[in-house]
Amino acid sequence: MFPITNTPKFPHLRGQKTTLLSFLRKLLDSGTHDNIICWVDQSRLHFKIVDSDALAQLWGAQKSRSVPMTYEKMERSFRDFRHKDRTMEQIRGSKYEYRFLEPSSAPVTPHSPLLLAPPPTITRQFTIENILATDASRCRFTSNSPRGSSLPNSPTSSGSSSSGSSMPGSPTPVQLAQQNVIRFRVFIAQFPILQLLPINEQINWFFRIGQGAGAQNYSS
DNA sequence: GACCCGGAAGGGTC
DNA sequence: GGACCCTTCCGGGT
Numbered sequence: 001m002f003p004i005t006n007t008p009k010f011p012h013l014r015g016q017k018t019t020l021l022s023f024l025r026k027l028l029d030s031g032t033h034d035n036i037i038c039w040v041d042q043s044r045l046h047f048k049i050v051d052s053d054a055l056a057q058l059w060g061a062q063k064s065r066s067v068p069m070t071y072e073k074m075e076r077s078f079r080d081f082r083h084k085d086r087t088m089e090q091i092r093g094s095k096y097e098y099r100f101l102e103p104s105s106a107p108v109t110p111h112s113p114l115l116l117a118p119p120p121t122i123t124r125q126f127t128i129e130n131i132l133a134t135d136a137s138r139c140r141f142t143s144n145s146p147r148g149s150s151l152p153n154s155p156t157s158s159g160s161s162s163s164g165s166s167m168p169g170s171p172t173p174v175q176l177a178q179q180n181v182i183r184f185r186v187f188i189a190q191f192p193i194l195q196l197l198p199i200n201e202q203i204n205w206f207f208r209i210g211q212g213a214g215a216q217n218y219s220s
Numbered sequence: 221g222a223c224c225c226g227g228a229a230g231g232g233t234c
Numbered sequence: 235g236g237a238c239c240c241t242t243c244c245g246g247g248t
Contacts, residue, residue, distance in 0.1 A: 076226085
C-alpha cells in the first residue's frame with residue numbers, strides 16, 4: 001500500500017516493500033487514520049496511537065499475515081526502534097505516544113526520507129482523507145486514554161455508534177463521515193487486494209462497489 | 221498475575 | 235549466501 005520511496009539506511013528497500021516505520025509515517029502524513037494514529041506535534045514528529053488494536057490490525061493487513069497481528073507483537077518492533085535502531089523514542093509516561101528520531105528530520109523538510117509523502121491536503125477533494133479530516137481535530141484533544149477511540153474497532157459494529165455527542169434524529173455530517181470510514185474499513189478488509197492501490201483508487205472502488213454497503217457520498 | 225522489557229531464533233524478501 | 239526487517243516465543247524484572 002505504501003511503498004518506500006527512499007531511505008538512505010536501507011537503500012535496497014527503496015520502492016520495494018513497506019517497513020513498519022514508513023507505514024506509520026504514511027498513516028500519519030496521509031491523515032486517513034486519525035482515529036487510529038495521529039500527530040500530536042508534527043513539527044516534533046510526536047505522534048500518538050489512538051487505537052492500538054486497530055493499528056496492529058492495519059499493520060497485519062499491510063503485511064498480509066494469516067496470523068493476526070497484535071499490538072504486543074508490534075510493540076516488540078517499537079522497542080527495537082527505540083533502543084537498537086534509535087529511530088523513535090517513547091514519550092515519558094505515555095504508553096501510546098512516541099516520537100520519530102530522524103537525524104535529519106528536526107525540521108520537516110521534503111528531503112527527509114520518510115517525509116516524502118505529500119503534506120496534508122490543500123485541495124479539498126472528496127477523499128477518505130477529507131472524510132476523516134472532519135474527525136481529525138478530536139485526535140489532538142483526546143485525553144490520555146488511547147482506548148477511548150471515538151470509532152468502534154470492530155467492523156461489525158458499523159453504523160451503530162455515534163461520535164459521543166448523542167444526537168437524536170438524522171446523523172450529522174461528522175457522523176456520516178464516521179460511518180463512511182467504518183464502511184470503508186470493512187470494504188477494504190473484504191477486498192485486501194485493493195490495498196495495493198493508491199488510497200484515492202481505493203476510495204474510488206469503495207464508492208463504485210461499496211455503494212451497495214450504504215456508502216454516502218456527500219461532497220462539500 | 222499483569223505488564224513491560226529484551227534476548228534469541230526463525231521466516232520472508234531482496 | 236548474506237543483509238535487513240520483522241515476527242514469534244520466552245524468561246526475567248517490577
